[in-house]
Amino acid sequence: MKTLLLILLTASLLSTGLSAQTEMDTDLSDLKWKNRVLLIFSPNSTHTDLNSTLRMIKEHQDGFEERDLLFYEIIENSGNYDSDHLLSDENAKELRDRFNIDPSEFRIILIGKDGGSKYRSDEFIRHEKLFDVIDEMPMRRLEMKENG
16 A cells, blocks of 8 residues: 555656655665665656656555565656655765766666665566565565564
């Protein structure tokens, strides 16, 4: 349900523009030990791999929730949000700089709960690949064991 709200909120913001929302600065350290984060960098909002990724997220929202996985879209140097956090443009630029991503590039980076970069791709990745990478992480294996 939370992910559905996130997707609806994303669609709403995309149609009304980010200026209508109150920006809340956030950085990845706010999410450390709580969430995994999928950073989606795109040169524009019409990029094929971006749209494929957003469609994949929508279709597999239960898998995202189960894995405590949030996502952020960074379009050029503008931040986007998940349901609880909005990246300021400054934070979006800092993330591009931190991961050395040019605004003209498409890139996906998976950040683990420990804050480390776990996977990178310069193209759309299928949910099976993404979930396999996460499910092989030691912390995720422990979560699956604890949750039966």
